[in-house]
Amino acid sequence: MKKLLSAAAVLLASTAFASAEGELQLFNWGDYTNPELLEKFEAETGIKVTVTDYDSNDTALSKVEAGGGGYDLVVPSANYIQIYVEKGLIQKLDLAKLPNHANIAPEWRDVPWDQGRNYTVPWQWGSVGMAVNSDTYSGDINTSAIFLDPPEELVGKINVAPEMNDVLSLALMYVGGEACTQDTAVLKKARDVLMAAKPKWQSMDYGATPKLASNDMLASVYWNGAVFRARLQNDKVKFGYPKEGFPLWMDSVALLSDAQNVDEAYQFMNFIMEPENAGLISAFARYANGISGSDPFMPADMKDAPEIVIPDDLKASGHFLPTCSPKALEYYTAIWTELRK
Amino acid sequence: MAKHRFSAARLPGFSTFAVLVFVMLYLPIGLLVLFSFNAGPSPAIWEGFSLQWYPRAWANEQVKDATLRSLTIATFAALISTSVAVLAALGTTRRKRTGGQTFVYLMINQPLMVPEIVTAVALLILFGFIKVATGYQGLGYLIIAHSAFCIPFAYLPIRARLEGMDLALETAAADLYATPWQAFRYVTLPLLMPAVVAGLMLAFITSLDDVVISLFVKSAGQDTLPTYMLGQIRRNMTVEVNAISTLLIGLTVVMLTAFFMLTRRGD
Amino acid sequence: MTSAAEQAADRKVRRAGWLLSAPALFLLIIAASGPLIIILVYSFLTPGKYGNVDWVFSTDAWVGILYSRDIFDGTYKLADAHLSIFWRSVKLSLYTTLFAFVFGFPTAWFIATRSARMRTALLFLITIPFWTNLLVRTFAINQIIRNEGVLNTFLMWLGVIDAPIQIIYTDFAVFMGMTYVYLPLMVLPLFAAFDRFDMRLLEAGYDLYANRWQVLRHIVFPVVKPGVIAGSILVFIPSLGAFVTPRILGGGRNMMIGNFIDLQFGAGRNWPLGAALSVTLLVIVAVALVVYVRFANRDNGHG
Numbered sequence: 001m002k003k004l005l006s007a008a009a010v011l012l013a014s015t016a017f018a019s020a021e022g023e024l025q026l027f028n029w030g031d032y033t034n035p036e037l038l039e040k041f042e043a044e045t046g047i048k049v050t051v052t053d054y055d056s057n058d059t060a061l062s063k064v065e066a067g068g069g070g071y072d073l074v075v076p077s078a079n080y081i082q083i084y085v086e087k088g089l090i091q092k093l094d095l096a097k098l099p100n101h102a103n104i105a106p107e108w109r110d111v112p113w114d115q116g117r118n119y120t121v122p123w124q125w126g127s128v129g130m131a132v133n134s135d136t137y138s139g140d141i142n143t144s145a146i147f148l149d150p151p152e153e154l155v156g157k158i159n160v161a162p163e164m165n166d167v168l169s170l171a172l173m174y175v176g177g178e179a180c181t182q183d184t185a186v187l188k189k190a191r192d193v194l195m196a197a198k199p200k201w202q203s204m205d206y207g208a209t210p211k212l213a214s215n216d217m218l219a220s221v222y223w224n225g226a227v228f229r230a231r232l233q234n235d236k237v238k239f240g241y242p243k244e245g246f247p248l249w250m251d252s253v254a255l256l257s258d259a260q261n262v263d264e265a266y267q268f269m270n271f272i273m274e275p276e277n278a279g280l281i282s283a284f285a286r287y288a289n290g291i292s293g294s295d296p297f298m299p300a301d302m303k304d305a306p307e308i309v310i311p312d313d314l315k316a317s318g319h320f321l322p323t324c325s326p327k328a329l330e331y332y333t334a335i336w337t338e339l340r341k
Numbered sequence: 342m343a344k345h346r347f348s349a350a351r352l353p354g355f356s357t358f359a360v361l362v363f364v365m366l367y368l369p370i371g372l373l374v375l376f377s378f379n380a381g382p383s384p385a386i387w388e389g390f391s392l393q394w395y396p397r398a399w400a401n402e403q404v405k406d407a408t409l410r411s412l413t414i415a416t417f418a419a420l421i422s423t424s425v426a427v428l429a430a431l432g433t434t435r436r437k438r439t440g441g442q443t444f445v446y447l448m449i450n451q452p453l454m455v456p457e458i459v460t461a462v463a464l465l466i467l468f469g470f471i472k473v474a475t476g477y478q479g480l481g482y483l484i485i486a487h488s489a490f491c492i493p494f495a496y497l498p499i500r501a502r503l504e505g506m507d508l509a510l511e512t513a514a515a516d517l518y519a520t521p522w523q524a525f526r527y528v529t530l531p532l533l534m535p536a537v538v539a540g541l542m543l544a545f546i547t548s549l550d551d552v553v554i555s556l557f558v559k560s561a562g563q564d565t566l567p568t569y570m571l572g573q574i575r576r577n578m579t580v581e582v583n584a585i586s587t588l589l590i591g592l593t594v595v596m597l598t599a600f601f602m603l604t605r606r607g608d
Numbered sequence: 609m610t611s612a613a614e615q616a617a618d619r620k621v622r623r624a625g626w627l628l629s630a631p632a633l634f635l636l637i638i639a640a641s642g643p644l645i646i647i648l649v650y651s652f653l654t655p656g657k658y659g660n661v662d663w664v665f666s667t668d669a670w671v672g673i674l675y676s677r678d679i680f681d682g683t684y685k686l687a688d689a690h691l692s693i694f695w696r697s698v699k700l701s702l703y704t705t706l707f708a709f710v711f712g713f714p715t716a717w718f719i720a721t722r723s724a725r726m727r728t729a730l731l732f733l734i735t736i737p738f739w740t741n742l743l744v745r746t747f748a749i750n751q752i753i754r755n756e757g758v759l760n761t762f763l764m765w766l767g768v769i770d771a772p773i774q775i776i777y778t779d780f781a782v783f784m785g786m787t788y789v790y791l792p793l794m795v796l797p798l799f800a801a802f803d804r805f806d807m808r809l810l811e812a813g814y815d816l817y818a819n820r821w822q823v824l825r826h827i828v829f830p831v832v833k834p835g836v837i838a839g840s841i842l843v844f845i846p847s848l849g850a851f852v853t854p855r856i857l858g859g860g861r862n863m864m865i866g867n868f869i870d871l872q873f874g875a876g877r878n879w880p881l882g883a884a885l886s887v888t889l890l891v892i893v894a895v896a897l898v899v900y901v902r903f904a905n906r907d908n909g910h911g
Contacts, residue, residue, distance in 0.1 A: 023562075025561040025562055027561065030572065050561065050562035052561050052562060052564075053572055056874075056875050058659075058874070058875035058876075058877060059874040059875045061658050061659060061877075062658065062659035062660075062873070062874050062875065062877050063874075065656070065658050065659040065660050066465070066469050066659065066660055067469055067472065067473040067660075068468070068469050068471075068472025068473045068478060068560065069472075069560060069561055070472075070478040070560040070561035070562070071561045072561075083658060087658065156774060157774070159859075162860060162875065164875070184680050187679075187680070188680050198861075201861060202774070202777050202859060202861070203777045203859030203860050203861050204859070204860040204861045205777075205859050205860040205861075206860075214755075214756045215755055215756055215772070216754055216755045216756055216776070326657070330679075331679060333877070334679040335679070337876060337878070338676075338689060340863075340871060340875075340876065341689030341690065341692070341693060341863075341868070353820075354714070355714040355717055355718055356718055358711075358714040358715070358718075359714050359715040359717070359718030359719070360718075362711050362712075362714070362715045362791075363715070363730075363733065365711075365788075366733075366734075366737050366788075366791065366792075367733075367737070368752075369745070369748035369749050369751070369752055369788070370737065370740065370744075370745065370748050372748065372751065372752065372758055373744070373747065373748040373751060376751070383756075384751050384757075385751065385756055385757050385758050385761045386761060421635070422635075424631075425631040425632040425635055426632060428628045428629065428630075428631055428632065429628060429629045429631075429632035429633075431628050432624065432625040432626065432627070432628025432629040433625060433628075433629060439622060439625075441622070441625070441626065442625065445625075445629045445632075445633065448632075448633055448636050448637075448641060449632060449636065451636065451640055451641055452636070452640050454845070454893065454897060455640070455644070455890065455893070456845070456846070456848065456849025456866065456889055456890070456893060457849060457851065458849055458851045458865075458866040458869055458870065458886070458889075459644070459647065459849070459869075459886040459889055459890055460640060460643065460644070462647065462869060462870075462873055462882060462883070462886055463643030463644050463646055463647045463886070464639065464643050465873065466643070466646050466647070466650060466879075467642075467643045467646055485635070485638070485639050486639050488635055488639070489635050489636055489638075489639035489640040490639075490640060492632055492635065492636060496632075546739055549741070550739075550741045550742060550743075552742065552743050552851075552852050553851050553852065553866075557873075567741065567743050570743055570744075570747070571743060571852070571855075571856075574743070574747055574750065574856055582747065583751075586741070586744040586747060586748075589740070589741050589744055590740055590741075590744060593736065593739050593740050593741070594736060596739075597732070597735060597736060597739055598732075601732060605728075
C-alpha cells in the first residue's frame with residue numbers, strides 16, 4: 001500500500017508541476033493543429049504545447065468566459081475577436097516581442113476586426129461551403145439548397161456543422177439577405193427555411209472529415225480545408241461554393257488575459273509567423289494562412305485544389321462575416337437556440 | 342401426466358432467448374476486441390491479424406498522458422473514498438438504527454441517484470469560482486470530484502461485510518484490555534480487509550469509467566482516458582481506440598475477477 | 609426507562625457514529641450534494657451575454673422551460689421545442705426500460721434456474737459488461753451500426769442491401785444503445801427476486817391446471833414485482849439523464865435532456881436555463897424514486 005501511495009504521489013507531482021518548466025496551453029479547434037508543428041516548436045524552444053479542442057466559437061467563448069480554464073492562447077474567428085476584446089478576455093500584444101509580425105501579409109494586416117494586428121496574429125483562413133458525395137448526388141453543388149432545400153437523394157444524409165454564424169449567414173444569404181441583418185422579415189424567412197430543412201438533416205455534428213471520407217456522411221455544411229482532407233482519402237467528396245452567398249473567415253491566435261505562460265505564448269505566436277512554420281500549419285489542415293512567403297512550404301497539391309481556388313464566377317459570392325451588432329446577435333442566438341432544440 | 346410435468350427451468354423459449362441475449366451482450370464487445378487486432382486501418386473490414394495498434398496507441402503522447410492521468414486520479418480517488426467509506430461504515434453499522442443514520446445512508450448513496458450531468462454542471466460552476474479565486478488549476482479538482490462519487494461503491498461491500506461480522510472477537514479483545522484502536526487495528530481491520538480491497542477496486546473502476554463529470558471539471562490539458570476517447574470517437578474512427586478499449590476491458594475483467602474471488606472467500 | 613449511564617453511553621456511541629461518518633459527509637457535501645444548491649441559485653439568475661450569468665434575479669429560465677417568446681412578434685407560446693426534448697427523453701427512457709425488461713426477464717429467469725455453479729458463472733458474465741466502461745460499450749455499438757460499420761458492411765457483402773441502412777444518428781440508435789448499456793441493471797435485481805422465489809409454487813400452480821400465462825401472471829409476477837420495479841427504476845433513471853450514449857449515437861440533432869443541458873452551458877450560452885433544466889431533471893428523478901419507495905413499502909406491508 002505504501003509503495004502504491006508513493007508511486008501515485010510521484011505521478012501526481014509529475015503532472016501537477018509540469019507547467020513550471022516551459023509549458024503552453026493552446027485552446028484550438030479540433031483537428032486543426034499540426035502535431036509536427038508542435039514537435040518542431042518543442043525541439044527549438046523546449047516548450048511543450050498541450051492542445052485542448054473545442055468545436056465551435058461559442059463553446060470556446062463560453063469556456064473562456066467561465067474562467068479558470070487554464071488556457072494561454074485561443075484561436076477565435078474574425079467576427080468573435082471584438083467580443084473577446086470588449087469583454088477584456090484577451091490582452092493587447094507587445095509587438096516588440098514579435099519580430100515576425102512583419103511577415104503578416106499586407107492584406108491581412110489592417111483587417112476590420114483588428115486594425116494593425118494589435119491583438120491577434122493570423123492562423124488560417126478559408127470558406128464555408130457544401131461537401132457532397134458525388135456518387136450520391138450529381139446535380140449542382142454550388143448552392144445552399146443542398147442543405148436548406150435538400151434534393152431527394154440527400155434527405156436524411158446531411159450534416160450541418162454546429163457553427164452559429166456560418167449556418168445563419170448561409171441561410172440569410174440564401175433568402176436574399178445579408179449576414180448580421182436586423183431586417184426581421186428576412187430573419188423570419190431564414191428561420192422558417194432552417195426550421196423546415198432541419199428534419200431533413202442527419203446530424204448537427206463536428207468532426208465530419210473522417211466521416212465524409214468513410215461515407216458515414218454524404219453531405220455536410222463544412223469548411224473547405226477539412227473537405228479537402230476528406231477528398232484526399234475519398235475522391236468522391238466534392239466541395240461546392242454556394243452561389244447565393246457563402247462566408248469567408250479567418251481564425252487568429254489571441255493571448256488570453258489570464259494566461260499563465262505569457263512568455264511561452266509570445267514565443268509560439270512569433271514561431272507560427274515564420275513562413276516555414278505557417279506552411280506546416282497549412283500542410284496539415286489544408287487552409288491558406290496569412291503569412292507572406294509561406295507558399296514554397298506548402299504541399300504542391302494545394303496550389304490548384306478546387307477547395308482552395310474559388311472559381312471566378314463564384315468569387316463575388318464570398319463574404320467576410322462582420323461582427324454582428326448586439327441586436328443582430330440577439331436574433332442570431334434566438335434562431336440558433338430554436339434550431340438546436 | 343408426463344406431458345403436464347412442469348419444470349421451472351424449461352419455460353419454453355426462455356433458454357434460447359437468454360442465450361441470445363448473452364450473445365447480443367458480448368457480440369459488440371467481442372467485435373471491438375477482435376478488430377483491435379486488425380492489420381488494416383478499418384474497425385469494420387478484417388485484413389488479418391496484427392498487434393500494431395497497441396504500440397501505436399502507446400506511442401501517442403496524448404494517449405500516454407491521458408492514461409497516466411486516469412490511473413493517478415483513480416488511485417487517489419479509490420484510496421480516499423475507501424478510507425472515508427471504512428470510517429462511515431464503522432459509524433453506521435452494528436448500532437441502533439437512528440434517524441441520523443438514515444441521513445448518512447441517503448447522503449452516501451446520493452451520487453447513485455443524481456444524474457451525472459447535473460452533478461457535472463454543478464461542479465463546473467463551483468470549481469470555476471474556486472479556480473478563479475485561488476488560481477489553482479491542478480488535478481485536485483478531479484480527484485475530489487471522483488472521490489465523492491466513488492464513496493457509495495467503496496461503502497457497499499464494506500458495510501455488507503461489517504454487518505455479517507461477529508462481534509464476539511472484538512468484545513474478547515476489549516476484555517483483554519485492548520484499546521478501541523488496538524481492537525480495530527488487530528481484530529476488525531484484518532477481518533474487514535477483503536471487503537476493503539473489494540471496495541478499493543470498485544472505486545478504482547468507477548473512477549476510471551467516468552466521462553461526464555471529468556469532462557466538465559477538467560482544466561486545460563487534463564484529458565483523462567475516457568474524455569480523450571470521447572473526442573476521438575466523435576472525430577476519428579481509428580483502430581487505436583479499439584486497442585485502448587480492449588485494454589480497459591481487460592483491466593475491468595481482471596479487477597472484477599479479483600473482486601469476485603475476494604468477496605466469495607469471505608462468505 | 610433507561611438509566612442515565614445507559615443514556616450517556618448511547619449518546620457517546622451516537623457521537624462516535626457521526627464523527628466516523630464526518631469525513632465521508634464532508635467530501636459528499638463539497639463535491640456532490642452541496643453544489644446542487646448552486647444549480648438552484650443559478651436557475652434564478654439572468655444569462656450573461658456570452659455565457660455565465662449576471663447576478664440579477666430573474667425567473668426567465670423557469671418560464672423559458674415551458675414558454676418561449678417569439679423573437680419576431682414578442683408573443684408567448686408553449687415552448688414545444690423544449691417539450692419535445694423532454695418528451696423524447698421520457699419516451700426513449702420508457703422504451704429502454706420496457707425492452708430491457710423484455711430482454712432481461714427471460715435472461716434473469718434462465719440464470720436463476722441454473723445450478724449453483726452455473727449461476728455464479730452467468731452472473732459474472734452479466735456483471736462484466738456492467739462494469740465495462742460505458743463509453744467503450746457505446747463505442748462498440750457505434751462500430752456495429754454506423755454506415756461503414758460491421759452490420760452494414762456484412763449485409764452489403766451478403767448482397768442483402770446495396771446501400772447502407774441509416775441507423776446511426778437516429779432515435780432508434782439512441783434507444784438501442786441505451787437498452788444495450790443498461791440491460792445488466794435490469795437483469796441483476798430481477799435475478800435477485802427470482803432467486804428468492806420458491807419454484808415449487810410454480811409446480812403447484814401448474815398442478816392447478818393454470819396455463820403458462822396464468823402461472824406467470826398470478827404466481828410469478830406478484831412475487832417478483834419488487835425486483836421488476838427496482839430494475840425498471842435502475843434503468844429508467846440513468847436513461848433519462850443519459851449523456852454519452854445520445855451524444856455518440858444521436859449525432860447532435862436528436863438530443864436528450866442531458867445533451868440539452870450541456871448545450872446551454874456551452875454553445876447555447878444560457879446557464880440559467882441549463883440550471884433550471886437540471887433542477888427539473890432532478891425533480892423527475894426524485895419523483896421516480898418516491899414512486900419506487902412507495903411501491904417497495906407497500907409490497908413489504910403485504911408481506
